[in-house]
Amino acid sequence: MPPDCPSPHPAAAIVREVGLRDGLQSLAMVLPTATKLEWIDAAYAAGQREIEVGSFVPARLLPQLADTGELVAHAKRLPGLSVSVLVPNLKGAERALASGADLMLVPLSASRAHSVANLRKTPQEAVAMVREMRAARDAAGSSMLIEGGVGTAFGCTLQGAVPPGEVLRLVADLLEAGADRVSLADTVGYADPAAVRRLFGQARRIAGDRLCCAHFHDTRGLGLANALAALDSGVARFDACLAGIGGCPHAPGASGNVSTEDLVFMLESMGIGTGVDMARLLALREAAVRWLPDQPLHGALWRAGLPRTYPAPSGAA
Numbered sequence: 001m002p003p004d005c006p007s008p009h010p011a012a013a014i015v016r017e018v019g020l021r022d023g024l025q026s027l028a029m030v031l032p033t034a035t036k037l038e039w040i041d042a043a044y045a046a047g048q049r050e051i052e053v054g055s056f057v058p059a060r061l062l063p064q065l066a067d068t069g070e071l072v073a074h075a076k077r078l079p080g081l082s083v084s085v086l087v088p089n090l091k092g093a094e095r096a097l098a099s100g101a102d103l104m105l106v107p108l109s110a111s112r113a114h115s116v117a118n119l120r121k122t123p124q125e126a127v128a129m130v131r132e133m134r135a136a137r138d139a140a141g142s143s144m145l146i147e148g149g150v151g152t153a154f155g156c157t158l159q160g161a162v163p164p165g166e167v168l169r170l171v172a173d174l175l176e177a178g179a180d181r182v183s184l185a186d187t188v189g190y191a192d193p194a195a196v197r198r199l200f201g202q203a204r205r206i207a208g209d210r211l212c213c214a215h216f217h218d219t220r221g222l223g224l225a226n227a228l229a230a231l232d233s234g235v236a237r238f239d240a241c242l243a244g245i246g247g248c249p250h251a252p253g254a255s256g257n258v259s260t261e262d263l264v265f266m267l268e269s270m271g272i273g274t275g276v277d278m279a280r281l282l283a284l285r286e287a288a289v290r291w292l293p294d295q296p297l298h299g300a301l302w303r304a305g306l307p308r309t310y311p312a313p314s315g316a317a
């Protein structure tokens with residue numbers, strides 16, 4: 001790129017590790033709490049400063065995440081770590097507030113069919129729930145952030161097409177209802193880079209910097225391309241899972257979330273700082289092989305290893 005044409009990308013980006021929640025919730029096995037604590041500590045030591053440690057859902061529904069309170073308590077002892085949890089309902093939000101986590105992510109669905117099937121609420125009923133969560137947060141005098149995560153933003157396995165106008169209306173309604181910030185997610189691998197650039201650009205015109213995060217799955221091989229498109233639109237925070245875990249349990253072999261290692265590698269290679277030590281991150285990925293035997297792991301970097309030219313010389317972007 002000629003020197004008179006500055007890079008359109010930010011100097012730094014955040015990769016939020018969501019493997020402990022998004023990844024583990026779709027695996028049949030239950031990872032022991034001690035191993036999860038080891039994971040959190042190793043991710044922190046590798047430089048990750050935002051980790052979603054679990055979800056406050058009933059343990060009978062997701063026994064894999066039953067130890068979320070304990071994980072939050074441990075993670076909160078690591079200086080400078082932003083600890084997030086997923087909450088599906090008001091009861092979960094109350095538990096999150098009591099836990100002392102820094103952020104609660106409320107998953108919503110722009111697809112009406114998916115919203116009703118998964119949350120047993122229409123999108124507008126889910127927005128009303130966020131309004132109640134905000135009231136509970138304020139009544140508790142808590143500074144915990146509320147993030148509305150808009151899923152099926154690029155299409156839905158139940159409904160098919162999801163009109164962009166409905167996604168954008170949900171973004172606006174969430175902010176009006178008291179969400180501090182919003183994110184867009186494609187958990188089914190329906191997005192493509194052109195659609196991502198278009199929708200993130202439109203959402204950013206509504207939400208500005210409160211559109212804070214992009215969440216992509218690599219179901220059809222476009223995870224990193226979509227992340228790059230979101231980066232182009234101005235987003236600088238991405239969810240990712242160690243070893244790309246989190247595939248759909250109904251589609252054996254299907255790739256899951258974008259892999260943390262591959263995403264960090266892409267960003268760092270482009271000269272975008274993530275604060276992550278790649279050698280430590282790859283060591284953590286090796287540990288995941290031991291922790292998750294017989295589970296499908298994904299990602300490309302671990303197969304080939306780092307190129308001799310890594311890290312890219314500064315200014316190479």
Ligand code: ZN
Nearest residue numbers: 022187246257
């Ligand atoms: Zn995901």
